[in-house]
Amino acid sequence: MAMNRLHALLLAAMLSLGASYAAQAERPIPIQAPPVREACGEDYRRFCWGVPPGGGRILICLNANADRLSQSCFQALTVRGLAYAGVFKACRLDYRRLCAGVPPGYGRGLQCLLGNAAGLSPQCYSALEGHELLGSDLDGPGWEK
Helix, strand or coil, rough: CHHHHHHHHHHHHHHHHHHHHHHHHCCCCCHHHHHHHHHCCCCCCCCHHCCCCCCCCHHHHHCCCCCHCCHHHHHHHHHHHHHHHHHHCCCHHHHHHCCCCCCCCCCCHHHHHHHCHHCHHHHHHHHHHHHCCCCCCCCCCCCCC
């Protein structure tokens, strides 16, 4: 009898933990400039020193060296990529409406969406804001530190 009660308590605890993790998994992945910079600062200095900021050049350089990046930088860039995929899913219609003539790659689509923030749908705006992309400057000054 006592063993059945113990099993029931353990099962209930596991189910509540599973529900907690499932709820966390449904939340958007936050993307913030400082963690990416902190995680990739050494890799930037090792592989991309001298690459001028802007236009996605630093991120292109880091991606070109993906097989040599530190684990923390690789993971930060992976999380960033997953966050962008979610944003572009939420912004697909806005992209077609506002940025149809913008060729893909080098962050041009994201820059177009950010440049048209006032005309974005609430869903797209919320996705960009939720990932802290509005007003962020991931590829701007600050990598030199």
